[in-house]
Amino acid sequence: xxxxxxxxxxxxxxxxxxxxxxxxxxxxxxxxxxxxxxxxxxxxxxxxxxxxxxxxxxxxxxxxxxxxxxxxxxxxxxxxxxxxxxxxxxxxxxxxxxxxxxxxxxxxxxxxxxxxxxxxxxxxxxxxxxxxxxxxxxxxxxxxxxxxxxxxxxxxxxxxxxxxxxxxxxxxxxxxxxxxxxxxxxxxxxxxxxxxxxxxxxxxxxxxxxxxxxxxxxxxxxxxxxxxxxxxxxxxxxxxxxxxxxxxxxxxxxxxxxxxxxxxxxxxxxxxxxxxxxxxxxxxxxxxxxxxxxxxxxxxxxxxxxxxxxxxxxxxxxxxxxxxxxxxxxxxxxxxxxxxxxxxxxxxxxxxxxxxxxxxxxxxxxxxxxxxxxxxxxxxxxxxxxxxxxxxxxxxxxxxxxxxxxxxxxxxxxxxxxxxxxxxxxxxxxxxxxxxxxxxxxxxxxxxxxxxxxxxxxxxxxxxxxxxxxxxxxxxxxxxxxxxxxxxxxxxxxxxxxxxxxxxxxxxxxxxxxxxxxxxxxxxxxxxxxxxxxxxxxxxxxxx
Ligand code: ADP
Numbered sequence: 001x002x003x004x005x006x007x008x009x010x011x012x013x014x015x016x017x018x019x020x021x022x023x024x025x026x027x028x029x030x031x032x033x034x035x036x037x038x039x040x041x042x043x044x045x046x047x048x049x050x051x052x053x054x055x056x057x058x059x060x061x062x063x064x065x066x067x068x069x070x071x072x073x074x075x076x077x078x079x080x081x082x083x084x085x086x087x088x089x090x091x092x093x094x095x096x097x098x099x100x101x102x103x104x105x106x107x108x109x110x111x112x113x114x115x116x117x118x119x120x121x122x123x124x125x126x127x128x129x130x131x132x133x134x135x136x137x138x139x140x141x142x143x144x145x146x147x148x149x150x151x152x153x154x155x156x157x158x159x160x161x162x163x164x165x166x167x168x169x170x171x172x173x174x175x176x177x178x179x180x181x182x183x184x185x186x187x188x189x190x191x192x193x194x195x196x197x198x199x200x201x202x203x204x205x206x207x208x209x210x211x212x213x214x215x216x217x218x219x220x221x222x223x224x225x226x227x228x229x230x231x232x233x234x235x236x237x238x239x240x241x242x243x244x245x246x247x248x249x250x251x252x253x254x255x256x257x258x259x260x261x262x263x264x265x266x267x268x269x270x271x272x273x274x275x276x277x278x279x280x281x282x283x284x285x286x287x288x289x290x291x292x293x294x295x296x297x298x299x300x301x302x303x304x305x306x307x308x309x310x311x312x313x314x315x316x317x318x319x320x321x322x323x324x325x326x327x328x329x330x331x332x333x334x335x336x337x338x339x340x341x342x343x344x345x346x347x348x349x350x351x352x353x354x355x356x357x358x359x360x361x362x363x364x365x366x367x368x369x370x371x372x373x374x375x376x377x378x379x380x381x382x383x384x385x386x387x388x389x390x391x392x393x394x395x396x397x398x399x400x401x402x403x404x405x406x407x408x409x410x411x412x413x414x415x416x417x418x419x420x421x422x423x424x425x426x427x428x429x430x431x432x433x434x435x436x437x438x439x440x441x442x443x444x445x446x447x448x449x450x451x452x453x454x455x456x457x458x459x460x461x462x463x464x465x466x467x468x469x470x471x472x473x474x475x476x477x478x479x480x481x482x483x484x485x486x487x488x489x490x491x492x493x494x495x496x497x498x499x500x501x502x503x504x505x506x507x508x509x510x511x512x513x514x515x516x517x518x519x520x521x522x523x524x525x526x527x528x529x530x531x532x533x534x535x536x537x538x539x540x541x542x543x544x
Contacts, residue, residue, distance in 0.1 A: 048207020238272030
């Protein structure tokens with residue numbers, strides 16, 4: 001039974017060592033600290049298992065070789081311990097020349113050397129069959145190299161620990177504690193007791209003494225990253241399952257049952273490690289998603305503040321345009337006024353050349369006045385400062401006066417401009433007279449502008465409590481692609497530019513805003529370029 005307890009404790013330590021080694025490795029495969037710890041754990045697990053069996057098997061041949069291989073793995077164990085101390089807590093380091101080209105080959109050489117008869121030439125059995133190796137002079141090389149590796153490793157580790165800040169220092173202390181425990185127990189139980197007191201009963205338990213080091217070190221390695229209940233739970237589950245299946249192994253009655261149970265144990269361990277790997281992967285992915293979400297939130301915040309800033313700048317721009325347009329208004333009125341006075345002969349008779357020049361000044365200033373008025377309107381719309389003075393009016397009168405004012409323009413282009421409505425009828429609408437007239441004028445004026453020859457028919461009809469104003473022309477028409485964009489700011493069709501008619505592309509944008517404020521509808525229809533256009537404005541009839 002005691003025998004079985006030995007085996008159980010060694011089995012638990014070996015399974016735990018393997019599981020923790022894999023957890024550290026899967027947690028961050030590229031991390032050299034984790035990697036060297038992983039190799040240390042694997043070598044330790046093999047060493048622990050071999051150590052146990054070398055004292056338990058009866059075949060002399062196997063016993064001798066397993067004793068030798070215990071040393072082989074002990075050399076690598078010391079090397080990986082040194083390696084771990086050398087790297088920890090860094091993630092990546094560049095190994096120096098001596099490490100790669102002197103230390104590694106030397107360790108390789110020693111590990112092969114310890115398999116030779118110059119170290120263990122044979123063994124004898126004492127104390128109820130426990131194998132004790134007959135050592136040769138070669139053991140000194142093994143002793144010196146493995147002790148040096150461990151001692152230098154610890155020294156390097158202590159030196160690093162001195163320069164660490166407080167939170168890392170704790171991690172170093174945890175590892176150091178495990179190391180001290182491991183070595184005092186190995187030295188007392190595997191060296192002092194066997195040599196001094198001829199008691200070798202603890203030697204097979206080597207794996208058990210290393211396990212606290214593995215446990216503490218994996219805690220230190222994983223503390224920051226792996227504080228995740230899911231990973232801890234799956235590691236524990238795998239551990240418990242391996243222990244249970246290992247207990248089954250111990251109590252196997254015959255060889256076939258033993259083989260079956262060992263296979264189950266190995267399978268549980270392998271699948272358990274795969275399970276931990278996938279849980280770790282999932283946890284890491286979740287962490288990644290959370291990190292990305294946080295980054296997105298930060299970006300969103302930045303975007304929101306950039307957006308606010310843009311809005312502010314846009315407002316400043318609109319205010320500037322409004323200010324500049326206001327400033328332009330009075331000088332323009334003056335220029336226009338004086339040009340008109342010159343034209344009308346208020347400054348005496350003028351030559352035809354001068355008259356022509358004054359006419360150009362007058363026309364250009366007129367265009368500029370419209371442009372400035374458009375910009376002012378757009379600024380007011382954007383700043384939300386457009387004010388409406390709504391009153392009940394007869395739309396017929398408003399359309400009639402707009403048509404009247406534009407008659408001259410049409411005549412100068414020899415275009416027939418007509419207005420059709422029921423003269424006896426009222427067309428009552430609730431509207432801001434000036435602003436609505438501006439819209440009607442813009443639409444009629446556009447039709448005159450964009451009609452090289454033919455006619456422009458303005459009409460007013462009433463149907464189902466709605467009043468419909470329409471302007472039909474025989475002009476350049478509008479293509480299907482442009483129609484949806486026509487009421488947006490700065491839209492000018494290609495054919496309008498080709499016709500070389502000056503314009504801002506703001507008139508219809510303003511018209512749409514004003515009609516929307518009147519709860520009405522404005523739209524356009526056209527058969528396409530060269531097919532003429534039909535503009536419509538529909539308003540609700542006012543109850544008078
Ligand atoms: P502007 O006439 O100053 O360019 P508008 O906003 O009044 O600005 O008109 C926008 C565009 O709509 C014009 O540039 C032109 O391409 C098109 N458009 C407007 N009315 C007509 C029309 N009656 N016939 C053909 N195209 C038109």
